[in-house]
Amino acid sequence: xxxxxxxxxxxxxxxxxxPNKKLENWKFTSSKxxxxxxxxxxxxxxxxxxxxxxxxxxxxxGKLCLNTFKNFRYRDNIEIxxxxxxxxxxxxxxSDTFMNDAMFNLGMSEFDGGHYIKFKKQMNVEDxxxxxxxxxxxxxxxxxxxxxxxxxxxxxxxxxxxxxxxEGAPSFNLKxxxxxxxxxxxxxxxxxxxxxxxxxxxxxxYYKVRKDVCINMDSMNKDAxxxxxxxxxxxxxxxxxxxxxILNLVKDEQHLDNNILINHxxxxxxxFQHVRNILDNKSSAVFNGKVIxxxxxxxxxxxxxxKNLLLSLNSTAFSNPQLEIYADDVSCGHGSTTGALxxxxxxxxxxxxIDQSSAQKMLIKAFAKEVIDEFSLSxxxxxxxxxxxxxxxx
Amino acid sequence: xxxxxxxxxxxxDKDILKGINLDIPAGEVHVIMGRNGSGKSTLANVIAGNExxxxxxxxxxxxxxxxxxxxxxxxxxxxxxxxxxxPVAIPGVSMAYFLRSALxxxxxxxxxxxxxxxxFLNKAKAILSELGLDDSFLKRSINDGFSGxxxxxxxxxxxxxxxxxxxxxxxxxxxLDVDALRTVAKGVNKFKNENNSVLIITHYQRLLDYIKPDxxxxxxxGQIVKTxxxxxxxxVEKDGYSWLEK
Numbered sequence: 001x002x003x004x005x006x007x008x009x010x011x012x013x014x015x016x017x018x019p020n021k022k023l024e025n026w027k028f029t030s031s032k033x034x035x036x037x038x039x040x041x042x043x044x045x046x047x048x049x050x051x052x053x054x055x056x057x058x059x060x061x062g063k064l065c066l067n068t069f070k071n072f073r074y075r076d077n078i079e080i081x082x083x084x085x086x087x088x089x090x091x092x093x094x095s096d097t098f099m100n101d102a103m104f105n106l107g108m109s110e111f112d113g114g115h116y117i118k119f120k121k122q123m124n125v126e127d128x129x130x131x132x133x134x135x136x137x138x139x140x141x142x143x144x145x146x147x148x149x150x151x152x153x154x155x156x157x158x159x160x161x162x163x164x165x166x167e168g169a170p171s172f173n174l175k176x177x178x179x180x181x182x183x184x185x186x187x188x189x190x191x192x193x194x195x196x197x198x199x200x201x202x203x204x205x206y207y208k209v210r211k212d213v214c215i216n217m218d219s220m221n222k223d224a225x226x227x228x229x230x231x232x233x234x235x236x237x238x239x240x241x242x243x244x245x246i247l248n249l250v251k252d253e254q255h256l257d258n259n260i261l262i263n264h265x266x267x268x269x270x271x272f273q274h275v276r277n278i279l280d281n282k283s284s285a286v287f288n289g290k291v292i293x294x295x296x297x298x299x300x301x302x303x304x305x306x307k308n309l310l311l312s313l314n315s316t317a318f319s320n321p322q323l324e325i326y327a328d329d330v331s332c333g334h335g336s337t338t339g340a341l342x343x344x345x346x347x348x349x350x351x352x353x354i355d356q357s358s359a360q361k362m363l364i365k366a367f368a369k370e371v372i373d374e375f376s377l378s379x380x381x382x383x384x385x386x387x388x389x390x391x392x393x394x
Numbered sequence: 395x396x397x398x399x400x401x402x403x404x405x406x407d408k409d410i411l412k413g414i415n416l417d418i419p420a421g422e423v424h425v426i427m428g429r430n431g432s433g434k435s436t437l438a439n440v441i442a443g444n445e446x447x448x449x450x451x452x453x454x455x456x457x458x459x460x461x462x463x464x465x466x467x468x469x470x471x472x473x474x475x476x477x478x479x480x481p482v483a484i485p486g487v488s489m490a491y492f493l494r495s496a497l498x499x500x501x502x503x504x505x506x507x508x509x510x511x512x513x514f515l516n517k518a519k520a521i522l523s524e525l526g527l528d529d530s531f532l533k534r535s536i537n538d539g540f541s542g543x544x545x546x547x548x549x550x551x552x553x554x555x556x557x558x559x560x561x562x563x564x565x566x567x568x569x570l571d572v573d574a575l576r577t578v579a580k581g582v583n584k585f586k587n588e589n590n591s592v593l594i595i596t597h598y599q600r601l602l603d604y605i606k607p608d609x610x611x612x613x614x615x616g617q618i619v620k621t622x623x624x625x626x627x628x629x630v631e632k633d634g635y636s637w638l639e640k
Contacts, residue, residue, distance in 0.1 A: 343446075348482040348536075350466035351442050351475075352496035352552065353503070359467075362495070366486025366535075 001087050010109035016102035028286040028318040029228050029257040031103065033200055037143040037172035039110050042136075056130040061137075062146020062175065063113040074125060079118040083147065086116055091149060094178060094206045095232050097261060104204050104230075107174045111147035118151040119158055128159035128188070128377060133175075135199065137168040147176040152185040159377055162191035170198035177204070183211040183237070190218040190380040193227070194387050201227040211237035216376035219246045220384040221256055222391055228257040228286075235262065235269040245374040246275040247384060249391045250283035250315070257286035262302070264293040264330075270301040276371045277308045278364060279315035286318045287336070295326040304334035309341070309367050361392050395420045395591040396441070396474075396560050401452035403440045410436040412616035413452070418560070421588040423605060426595050427627065428613035429635050434595045435479060437613075438564040441593075442476035443469045457559070471503040473559030473590075477549040477566045483537040489548065490532035493518060493555050500556055521554045524584065525577055543574035550581035561585060562593045567601035579604030599631050614638055 018035060019026040042061060052058050054073040058065040069075060086092055098104045135144055152158055164173070181187055193201075201224055207215060221227060233242045248256045262271045277285040287306040308317035319336040341363050349359035368388050375381045396418050403411040410433045418424045428434050440447050441454060443466035453462040456472050464472070484492075498508040509517070519529055525547050537545050546566055553561055563582065567575055582605050586592050594607065602624070610627055612620040612635065619638055620626065629637075 342482070344482050345484050347444055347446075347466060348478065348484070349492070349496075351470055351478075352492070352556065353467050353470040353499040354495055355467050355499070356465075358495070358499075362487055362492075363484065366484060369486040 001089060001092065002084050005092060006109045009105040012105040013102050013109060016105070019102050025101070025230070025259055025288060028284075029255065033226055034103070034143075034172055034202065037141050037200070039145065040139060040142045042138070042142070042144075052132065053130075055127055056132055057117075059131065059133045059146070059148070061135055061144050062111070062133070062148070064115045064117070064148070074123070074129070077120045077123045079120065081116045081118075083111075083114040083116055083149065091116065091180070094176075094204070095234060095263075097232055098204050098206060098230065101204075101230070103174070103202060104176065107145045107147065107176050107204070110143070110145040110174075111176065112145070114147040114149070116149045116151065119153060119156045121153040122155040123153070124157045125159060128161045128190075128379065131160055131162040133162065133164045135164065135166045135171055135173050137166075137171040140169050141172075142169070143172045143174060145174045145176075149178040149180065151180040152182060152187055154182040155184045156182075157186040159188040160190070161377065161380060162189070164191075164193055164201070166199045170200075172200040172202070175201070175203040177206070179205065179207045181207065181209045181213045181215060184213065185210075186214045188216045188218070188376040190216075190375065190377050192220040192222070192380065192383060192387070193224045194220075194222045198225055200225065201229070203228075204230045205232070207231075207233040207242070209233060209235050209237070209240050209242065212239040214240070215242045217242070217244045218375040218377070218380055220372075220375075220380070220387060221246075221248045221250075222387050224254060224256060226255050228259070230259045230261075232261045233263065233271070234265060235271065236265050238266045238268045240266075241270045243272040243374070243376075244274070245371050247368055247371045247388075248275070248277045248285055249368075249388065250277060250285050251280040251391075252283060253281070254283045255285070256283075257288070259286075259288045261290045261292070264291065264297040264300045264302065266297055268299045269297070272302070273304040273306075274371050274374055275306045276368060277306075277317055278311065278368060279308065279317060280311040282312070282314045284316040284318070286320075288320045288322075289334070290322040290324070291332060291334070293323075293325045293327050293330050293332065297327045298329040300327060300330040300332065302330070302332045306336045307367070308336075308338040309364065310338065311341070311364070364392055365389075395457060396593075397455045398441075399452050399455075401437075401440065401454065402450040403436060403447045404450055405436070405447050409450070410447070410616055411440065414616070414618060416611065416618065418591045418593060418609075420559075420591055422608040423586060423592040423594065424609045424611065425602060425607040425627065426593065426611045426613055426618070427597065427630055432613045433616040434613055435564050438476055438479075438562045438593075438595055441469075441562055442466065442474060467499070470558070471500055475553055475556060475558035475561050477546075477553060477561060477563040479564040479566070479568065481537045481540075481545045481549055483535070483540070485535045485538045487536050488532065489534055489536055489551075490515070490518070492536050493532070493552060496552070497555055518551070518555060521551055524554075525551060525581060527551070542569045543571065546570060546574060546578055547581075550578055553585055554581055557585070558590070560591045560593065562595070564595050565597065566594075567596055567598060575601060576604060599627050602627055612638060
């Protein structure tokens with residue numbers, strides 16, 4: 001099964017080539033940055049500098065580290081299989097959007113050694129599980145591809161905090177993850193990127209959501225040089241709720257691109273997208289957000305918000321919130337704003353004796369705080385606030 | 395307390411203030427009345443240092459210190475407090491954080507130690523109680539989702555917390571119901587003493603029923619054309635401003 005998938009994916013990529021700007025999802029992000037990278041064999045891997053504890057799942061260049069997994073506190077509640085052993089096509093395949101994307105197909109043709117990780121029925125984790133993605137590279141222009149599937153069985157309640165660590169020469173990390181959320185599961189998935197890195201990141205996350213599921217997807221990106229992220233959530237059964245909250249702090253010549261698609265395919269589901277970008281210097285950010293409400297997905301409640309704060313005249317934000325509604329009894333809203341710090345607000349604060357620099361910082365923090373407050377895990381809120389302070393002072 | 399001499403100011407090359415002279419000694423309450431567009435709010439903003447306006451001449455002296463060229467925040471730290479006609483809403487910054495930051499900026503400027511959170515809360519809660527506001531007011535974002543009355547009470551809360559030398563009330567009475575008006579007036583009366591001054595900019599007599607002014611000025615076309623006592627307010631209420639142009 002895997003071999004067939006890889007073969008057809010490679011054929012697709014060769015036929016399509018690297019994405020160009022005529023494609024809606026690639027309009028504001030050039031794929032030419034990826035071209036210099038290629039797949040290369042990796043020699044020695046060292047995890048000497050990586051600290052893990054019994055709540056950490058360590059992935060090295062996309063592959064689960066089975067040595068550290070032996071110490072994982074919840075190993076008895078998790079079932080692990082190599083993707084190479086999965087025969088069921090439904091588990092391995094993604095949405096049409098991803099399957100029709102050339103870069104995704106390139107990833108599918110090249111991944112090696114991914115895992116299918118199943119969190120068992122009713123598994124309830126008090127402390128968040130930490131996923132550490134260590135990308136270690138000893139040569140230039142290497143493309144590192146990873147593919148893993150996370151399956152949350154019925155009634156499981158899991159919180160995950162994911163962090164990427166890049167070591168060695170700059171690489172192009174192409175990550176593909178699939179999340180299967182069974183009935184009544186509850187997933188808080190938070191990730192943050194912090195730490196100077198010259199790596200390029202392209203990630204595809206696909207959430208297949210069944211009945212009465214609650215998902216919170218929170219993300220804070222601070223130091224990514226070049227990052228493009230696709231998130232697609234299929235709400236396939238009734239009563240599910242999906243929230244995506246993203247804060248991007250972008251400066252210098254960094255470029256961040258968020259593509260989010262939420263498909264409301266069933267009645268009585270809610271979704272919320274909240275993406276805030278703070279841009280300084282010559283940085284740029286893209287928001288491509290889309291909600292599709294299918295025919296018959298009545299009583300859908302969906303909201304989409306993108307706000308961009310430009311701290312420099314040379315920074316750029318592209319915002320494209322979209323709604324496609326094919327049902328007639330729904331509540332859907334979307335909005336986008338882009339602007340500089342409000343001069344009247346600065347005057348108001350300064351008129352109370354607060355100096356200009358402090359007033360500006362206060363307003364930047366206030367802008368970010370509105371999305372940080374939506375993050376589902378308090379520890380991620382704390383991490384984000386500290387990272388924000390560093391970013392503002394940096 | 396504050397002395398303004400031949401003050402001229404413009405916005406977008408349009409002259410608004412055309413030679414204002416005003417002297418408010420400590421312990422006095424002055425009122426400026428005038429038609430819409432006469433320059434009252436411009437004067438309040440220029441005193442506070444709003445950089446939207448260009449000062450084209452004259453000077454402003456605060457207790458012998460020339461503040462004409464001073465930054466907005468330094469004027470505030472020197473003791474000027476503008477009660478905004480339209481207070482700005484700032485989502486994401488709590489009233490408590492904002493007020494404590496402002497108060498401690500003043501204390502630092504005065505060479506005093508910063509006030510700790512507990513001491514600040516006790517001070518703020520006492521003022522809130524006097525204004526008939528709930529303690530939860532401090533947790534709310536600055537003026538965000540506030541009613542018109544709450545916004546003006548928020549200004550008075552800030553006034554009483556910071557305790558400046560000069561309070562400039564820019565149409566603080568506009569849009570208030572009787573109860574809110576009384577609360578605002580009560581706050582201002584609590585603030586004023588022999589060591590500070592109040593400048594009230596208003597269109598109406600009703601606030602002056604609660605705060606008795608010492609001097610009343612009437613402003614027309616960027617200039618103070620008449621100065622007197624409370625009888626001027628009664629005359630304006632009765633006859634408007636056209637008699638001043640004859």
